[in-house]
Amino acid sequence: MNEKKRSxxxxxxxxxxxxxxxxxxxxxxLYVMKTIIGDNGGLTTATREMIMGSIxxxxxxxxxxxxxxYVLIAxxxxxxxxxxxxxLYALVRRRAKWLIYPxxxxxxxxxxxxxxxxxxxxxxxxxxxKGIDFNGMTFVTTQQEVIIITIVILSVLFMIQRFGTGxxxxxxxxxxxxxxxxxxVTGFLxxxxxxxxxxxxxxxxxxxxxxxxxxxxxxxxxxxxxFLATTGAxxxxxxxxxxxxxxxxxxxxxxxxxxxxxxLGQGVWVMxxxxxxxxxxxxxxxxxxxxxxxxxxLIGIVLATLAAIIASQALITGSYxxxxxxxRLKFFxxxxxxxxxxxxxxxxxxLVNSILWVACIIxxxxxxxxxxxxxxxxxxITVTMLMTTLLLYQFLRQSNVKxxxxxxxxxxxxxxxxxxxxxxxxxxxxxxxxxxIIAGLILLVMYIWYYxxxxxxxxxxxxxxxxxxxxxxxxxxxxxxxxMPIFSDNVVYMAKVKPGSMIKRExxxxxxxxxxxxxxxxxxxxxxxxxDPYTAEYSVDTMGTRNVINVQLYLGFRREQRVNVYxxxxxxxxxxxxxxxPQPQKYTTIRGRDVGDFSFVIVQDVISxxxxxxxxxxxxxxxxxxxxxxxxxxxxxxxxxxxxxxVEKVPLILGKTKPLSLRYLNREKARxxxxxxxxxxxxxxxxxxxLENKDEFENQ
Numbered sequence: 001m002n003e004k005k006r007s008x009x010x011x012x013x014x015x016x017x018x019x020x021x022x023x024x025x026x027x028x029x030l031y032v033m034k035t036i037i038g039d040n041g042g043l044t045t046a047t048r049e050m051i052m053g054s055i056x057x058x059x060x061x062x063x064x065x066x067x068x069x070y071v072l073i074a075x076x077x078x079x080x081x082x083x084x085x086x087x088l089y090a091l092v093r094r095r096a097k098w099l100i101y102p103x104x105x106x107x108x109x110x111x112x113x114x115x116x117x118x119x120x121x122x123x124x125x126x127x128x129x130k131g132i133d134f135n136g137m138t139f140v141t142t143q144q145e146v147i148i149i150t151i152v153i154l155s156v157l158f159m160i161q162r163f164g165t166g167x168x169x170x171x172x173x174x175x176x177x178x179x180x181x182x183x184x185v186t187g188f189l190x191x192x193x194x195x196x197x198x199x200x201x202x203x204x205x206x207x208x209x210x211x212x213x214x215x216x217x218x219x220x221x222x223x224x225x226x227f228l229a230t231t232g233a234x235x236x237x238x239x240x241x242x243x244x245x246x247x248x249x250x251x252x253x254x255x256x257x258x259x260x261x262x263x264l265g266q267g268v269w270v271m272x273x274x275x276x277x278x279x280x281x282x283x284x285x286x287x288x289x290x291x292x293x294x295x296x297x298l299i300g301i302v303l304a305t306l307a308a309i310i311a312s313q314a315l316i317t318g319s320y321x322x323x324x325x326x327x328r329l330k331f332f333x334x335x336x337x338x339x340x341x342x343x344x345x346x347x348x349x350x351l352v353n354s355i356l357w358v359a360c361i362i363x364x365x366x367x368x369x370x371x372x373x374x375x376x377x378x379x380x381i382t383v384t385m386l387m388t389t390l391l392l393y394q395f396l397r398q399s400n401v402k403x404x405x406x407x408x409x410x411x412x413x414x415x416x417x418x419x420x421x422x423x424x425x426x427x428x429x430x431x432x433x434x435x436x437i438i439a440g441l442i443l444l445v446m447y448i449w450y451y452x453x454x455x456x457x458x459x460x461x462x463x464x465x466x467x468x469x470x471x472x473x474x475x476x477x478x479x480x481x482x483x484m485p486i487f488s489d490n491v492v493y494m495a496k497v498k499p500g501s502m503i504k505r506e507x508x509x510x511x512x513x514x515x516x517x518x519x520x521x522x523x524x525x526x527x528x529x530x531x532d533p534y535t536a537e538y539s540v541d542t543m544g545t546r547n548v549i550n551v552q553l554y555l556g557f558r559r560e561q562r563v564n565v566y567x568x569x570x571x572x573x574x575x576x577x578x579x580x581x582p583q584p585q586k587y588t589t590i591r592g593r594d595v596g597d598f599s600f601v602i603v604q605d606v607i608s609x610x611x612x613x614x615x616x617x618x619x620x621x622x623x624x625x626x627x628x629x630x631x632x633x634x635x636x637x638x639x640x641x642x643x644x645x646x647v648e649k650v651p652l653i654l655g656k657t658k659p660l661s662l663r664y665l666n667r668e669k670a671r672x673x674x675x676x677x678x679x680x681x682x683x684x685x686x687x688x689x690x691l692e693n694k695d696e697f698e699n700q
């Protein structure tokens with residue numbers, strides 16, 4: 001489906017966009033003001049100047065980073081309708097080799113942050129229920145109950161991912177619309193109590209609080225808390241493929257105004273209650289919930305919980321997109337991707353879903369409270385934003401934007417995001433190290449996979465690819481060699497055949513060297529996934545033979561890749577056209593069957609002892625092969641679960657091989673060496689004497 005069709009604006013599209021994209025940034029009012037005030041020393045330190053400056057910092061942070069950088073600039077950098085840092089890298093990677101580093105670092109940090117977001121948002125919302133009495137009923141009394149409820153909610157959320165973001169968006173869209181309306185209305189009503197709060201939209205108050213105000217007890221480190229207001233910006237960019245760019249353009253103004261009204265309302269409430277001694281000593285108080293009248297408190301908590309669930313959804317769908325792009329860029333091993341709807345951007349990756357679910361549960365059990373989670377929250381995303389800024393500069397230059405404007409963009413946003421990063425580093429020892437460890441592990445996997453592939457394909461090593469044309473004659477002779485037993489009527493290799501009929505060396509090694517596999521036909525099949533959901537086409541190249549066939553399958557992203565079913569139909573059609581010989585079956589339940597049996601051979605690499613490469617390269621290749629064998633399941637990718645699949649281990653030879661150096665021994669020298677070794681064996685079996693008996697030892 002092309003970008004134009006996917007980006008048609010409509011009421012339904014806007015609702016789905018609100019349901020999918022804005023969950024993360026939409027829950028920021030739950031904890032931003034709470035964190036700012038808590039880090040500054042509590043409610044009693046919240047002077048008018050401090051609150052005005054904080055609101056100003058929040059407004060300009062969201063305006064500059066989310067609205068200007070992401071909505072206005074980054075959404076111009078789409079790759080076939082897809083967004084995110086990997087999609088952006090794919091657009092600019094030809095400009096410089098070093099761009100791989102910001103792409104890998106930013107992607108790893110974003111995926112790590114995505115594991116923390118569901119935990120912190122849902123936990124924060126459920127904590128709003130703790131200890132609150134509603135008409136004699138207390139729903140949640142202990143933190144242990146908060147943890148259990150949070151785990152149950154997230155488990156259900158991860159279970160429903162298989163139904164697709166379209167279904168989820170239609171369910172969540174109306175709820176999120178009501179949530180943002182609730183944010184805007186409640187904030188506006190409180191703002192009416194002191195309209196002078198609108199002065200905080202002047203950036204003067206932000207600069208004054210940041211650098212000159214004695215009421216700011218943490219200095220520039222206040223930015224670490226302010227930054228939480230815009231953490232959903234990168235997710236917005238990653239999720240654009242699910243909803244289309246124009247739907248974000250149409251919905252963002254409503255979302256932005258609702259958020260700002262709520263922050264303004266919270267600011268007025270805090271200024272009016274700064275002298276409340278009871279609240280001043282309550283470390284768990286939350287301005288968002290406290291400013292709601294009693295009868296509205298339960299509604300607010302229910303909506304906040306639903307919004308927190310949807311915030312998790314924004315990061316989950318963004319993670320699917322990122323991993324899908326990483327697989328295409330060869331940053332990650334290949335994974336099974338399911339397309340639940342007819343929109344190409346809407347995907348579900350079972351392995352990623354399971355990893356995210358397990359990670360979220362572990363994080364909840366480790367941190368236990370939202371306050372501890374917030375200490376780690378946002379650190380990784382500042383790294384991603386910086387990396388995105390570097391790549392955006394390359395995109396602007398590639399798009400013929402004048403260097404002065406592109407340079408101004410990277411300097412301005414780079415400076416702002418560097419300040420946020422420095423201010424967030426204080427979180428490292430308070431829990432940020434957990435996010436850093438997760439990001440480091442993800443980065444290590446991507447580095448191993450990417451550079452393992454690079455090492456294999458480097459010209460200085462023995463080529464991992466050879467031309468099928470150079471071996472087709474041998475394959476034809478083997479096929480017609482009656483002295484060899486038939487291995488199978490059709491031997492099939494799922495091979496990515498490159499231009500020039502280049503395939504991996506291991507595949508021909510499997511046919512000719514491991515054990516010659518005689519077959520009536522050798523099939524090398526490449527599956528190409530198209531943007532149209534229901535494409536089912538193919539092309540064949542017999543390479544001037546009747547035995548060696550290169551098949552290019554073109555399947556829509558909604559088509560199940562049942563390669564054995566498609567290939568059987570192709571063989572039947574080729575026999576009917578006279579392109580290959582019939583394969584009549586003597587024993588069969590199907591009358592007139594002219595298609596023989598199939599054996600699908602899956603090749604697994606094993607590092608050969610003959611490989612002569614450096615220790616570092618060998619370690620990277622060994623780890624890459626290990627990852628491939630652990631994570632890969634080609635039979636599942638291609639729908640071969642019920643086909644005859646053979647897994648073979650084939651030696652992977654890289655580098656220049658050294659000839660074995662063996663010296664021939666004539667009979668006399670061999671006998672002498674054998675006699676010498678025999679005597680050594682006899683000496684080894686002599687009984688060791690008792691050292692305490694000196695005379696016996698000397699006699700020995």
